[in-house]
Amino acid sequence: MSGGPDAAEHFAPLRRELIGLAYRMTGSLATAEDIAQEAFLRWNAADRARIELPRAWLLKATARLSLDHLKSARHRRESYVGPWLPEPLLVTEEAPQQSAHERAQDISVAFLLTLQRLSPAERAVFILHDLFETPFAEIAALLQRSEAACRQLASRARTHLGEPEPRQSVTDEEARRIARAFMDAARDGQEDALRTLLAKDVVLHTDGGGIRPAARNLIFGADKVGRFFAGLSRKVPPPSALLHLGRLNGLPGFVTLEADGLPQATTLEIVEGRIVAVYVMRNPEKLGTLRACLPG
Known part of the structure; x- marks a missing residue:
C-alpha cells in the first residue's frame, strides 16, 4: 500500500x-x-x-x-571563496530544532561550523545517534558499515567536537542591548566603543561567497576587528533599515538592509558579557529564506 x-x-x-x-x-x-x-x-x-x-x-x-x-x-x-558559514536561522517557535534533546537545540553558528568539519559519515552518525537517538544498528544499515565501525565514527566525532561549552544565560533584553550597541558602534566606526564590547581574542567571520565584498580570511583580536569596522564605516554607506533585532541561531544578532539593497545578517557569540565571535553573512544565496521570514 x-x-x-x-x-x-x-x-x-x-x-x-x-x-x-x-x-x-x-x-x-x-x-x-x-x-x-x-x-x-x-x-x-x-x-x-x-x-x-x-x-x-x-x-x-x-x-x-x-x-x-x-x-x-x-x-x-x-x-x-572566503570563510564558509551556515545559512542563518531566525529562531521562532517553528524553528527546526528537536526540543526533547538539549544538545539538539544547539544550533549556534560555532556548533554548526564544528559539525561541518566532521566527515559526512562522522556527522551523520553523531547527529543520528547523539542528537536523534537512532540505534547504531539502524545507522549501520544506512551507511552499509558494521555497528562497530559506526561506534568508532561516533567516538571520533565526539573527540573532534569536544565537550560543549557551557551555555551563556544571556537574556533576550541583554541580547538586544549588546547587539544594538555593537551595530551602532560598527556602523559609526567607534573603535573605543567596539573595544568595550569585544573580547580580547574575538574572531570575525565574514561570508560573501565571492558574490559580495567580504574579508577573505578570519580576523583575530579586538584591535584588528575594531579597526576593520572603523575602516568599513568610512568606505561603505550605512544600512538603510534594520530588519530584525533579536536571535539568530539562538544567539544575539540583527539583520540589516544594506546600501546595495541586499540584506546582511550579523550573529554575535557572547561569553561573560563580551563578544567572542562575530559572524557576518553577506552571501545573498544564503539569505533568501531568512528574508522571507521577516515582516515586510
Whole structure:
C-alpha cells in the first residue's frame, strides 16, 4: 500500500525534526527544506503498511538524502571563496530544532561550523545517534558499515567536537542591548566603543561567497576587528533599515538592509558579557529564506 491520506498525517508532526536533521547535516535551511520535501515524496510512494517505525524510516531517508547532497556539493564547498558559514536561522517557535534533546537545540553558528568539519559519515552518525537517538544498528544499515565501525565514527566525532561549552544565560533584553550597541558602534566606526564590547581574542567571520565584498580570511583580536569596522564605516554607506533585532541561531544578532539593497545578517557569540565571535553573512544565496521570514 502506498499513497493515501495517512502519508501526510504521519509526516507533518515530524517535518520540523527532519528539517533540523538536514540543516545540521548541510548547514543550509533552504536545502534542508528541499530534502524534507523529497523525504516526504519517498515516504508517500513507500509501502507504508510494512514500515513499523515511521520516524526511524524518515530520519534515515533524510540522512541518506543529506549525504547524497554533500557528495554532490563537495566540489563547490572546496572551491568556496572566503570563510564558509551556515545559512542563518531566525529562531521562532517553528524553528527546526528537536526540543526533547538539549544538545539538539544547539544550533549556534560555532556548533554548526564544528559539525561541518566532521566527515559526512562522522556527522551523520553523531547527529543520528547523539542528537536523534537512532540505534547504531539502524545507522549501520544506512551507511552499509558494521555497528562497530559506526561506534568508532561516533567516538571520533565526539573527540573532534569536544565537550560543549557551557551555555551563556544571556537574556533576550541583554541580547538586544549588546547587539544594538555593537551595530551602532560598527556602523559609526567607534573603535573605543567596539573595544568595550569585544573580547580580547574575538574572531570575525565574514561570508560573501565571492558574490559580495567580504574579508577573505578570519580576523583575530579586538584591535584588528575594531579597526576593520572603523575602516568599513568610512568606505561603505550605512544600512538603510534594520530588519530584525533579536536571535539568530539562538544567539544575539540583527539583520540589516544594506546600501546595495541586499540584506546582511550579523550573529554575535557572547561569553561573560563580551563578544567572542562575530559572524557576518553577506552571501545573498544564503539569505533568501531568512528574508522571507521577516515582516515586510
